[in-house]
Amino acid sequence: QKLKANPYGLQVVNSYEDYHSSYAKDPKNKLIEIQKAIPNIKLDIRYATKNNFMNQVMYKEARAFARKPVVEQLKKIQFALNKKGYGLKIFDAYRPYTITLAFYQKAKDKNFVANPKKGSKHNRGCAIDLTLIDLKTGKELQMPTPYDSFAAQASPSYSNLPAPVIKNRTLLITTMQAYGFRVITNEWWHFDFVGWKKYPLMDIPFEKL
Ligand SMILES: C[C@@H](N)C(=O)N[C@H](C)C(=O)O
Numbered sequence: 466q467k468l469k470a471n472p473y474g475l476q477v478v479n480s481y482e483d484y485h486s487s488y489a490k491d492p493k494n495k496l497i498e499i500q501k502a503i504p505n506i507k508l509d510i511r512y513a514t515k516n517n518f519m520n521q522v523m524y525k526e527a528r529a530f531a532r533k534p535v536v537e538q539l540k541k542i543q544f545a546l547n548k549k550g551y552g553l554k555i556f557d558a559y560r561p562y563t564i565t566l567a568f569y570q571k572a573k574d575k576n577f578v579a580n581p582k583k584g585s586k587h588n589r590g591c592a593i594d595l596t597l598i599d600l601k602t603g604k605e606l607q608m609p610t611p612y613d614s615f616a617a618q619a620s621p622s623y624s625n626l627p628a629p630v631i632k633n634r635t636l637l638i639t640t641m642q643a644y645g646f647r648v649i650t651n652e653w654w655h656f657d658f659v660g661w662k663k664y665p666l667m668d669i670p671f672e673k674l
C-alpha cells in the first residue's frame with residue numbers, strides 16, 4: 466500500500482483500513498492494549514487528564530497501546546519485576562502523530578518533545594513512558610524528577626542525587642535494557658524499543674483502534 470506523504474514528507478498511517486491491512490499482513494504491526502495483555506500493570510495516562518505539561522486533556526481515553534513485540538517484552542519485564550516486589554506504571558505508550566504536532570507547537574523546551582519533521586517513536590507504537598511501583602504499597606518508587614519534568618535532573622546521566630534514587634533509576638533502566646529497550650538522553654522515563662525502525666508512524670486515535 467502506497468501511503469500519501471504528510472507536509473513534512475513523512476508517511477503516516479492515518480486510515481484504519483491501511484492499519485488493518487498492515488497487521489493482517491504481519492501481526493507484529495498490531496497495536497495491543499497493554500492492560501489487556503498484562504492485567505496487573507498500572508496505568509496513569511497523564512495526557513488523558515489535565516495533569517501534564519500541556520495543562521490540557523490530549524486523549525479522549527485513558528488507554529495504552531503498543532506494537533505486539535513491544536507488549537510481549539513488557540510482559541516479561543513485569544514478570545521479572547514482580548518477582549522482586551516491583552511493578553510497572555505506564556504514563557504513555559502509542560501516541561497519535563497529531564498529538565506530537567500539538568506538543569511541539571506548545572512545548573517551551575523543544576528538547577523534551579519529538580520534532581514532527583521526524584515524528585516520535587511513540588507514533589510508531591514503539592516507545593513507552595513509565596516508572597516503577599512498589600507492589601506492596603502501589604506507590605511509585607522515588608525517581609530523580611516527576612514525569613515530564615523538563616529539568617536537567619531528568620537526564621539518566623544526572624548524578625547529584627540521593628543514593629536510593631539512583632538505585633531506583635538504575636533498576637528501571639537496567640531492567641528495560643535487558644529486554645530490548647533503550648532510555649533516551651534527557652528523560653529517565655522514556656524508553657525506545659530497539660526494533661522501532663521497522664514500524665511506520667501512525668495517526669489513529671485510541672477510540673478507533
Ligand atoms: C513528551 C515526552 N513525554 C516524550 O515522550 N518525549 C519524547 C522525546 C517524544 O516526544 O518522543
Ligand SMILES: [Zn+2]
Nearest residue numbers: 592593594655
Ligand atoms: Zn516518551
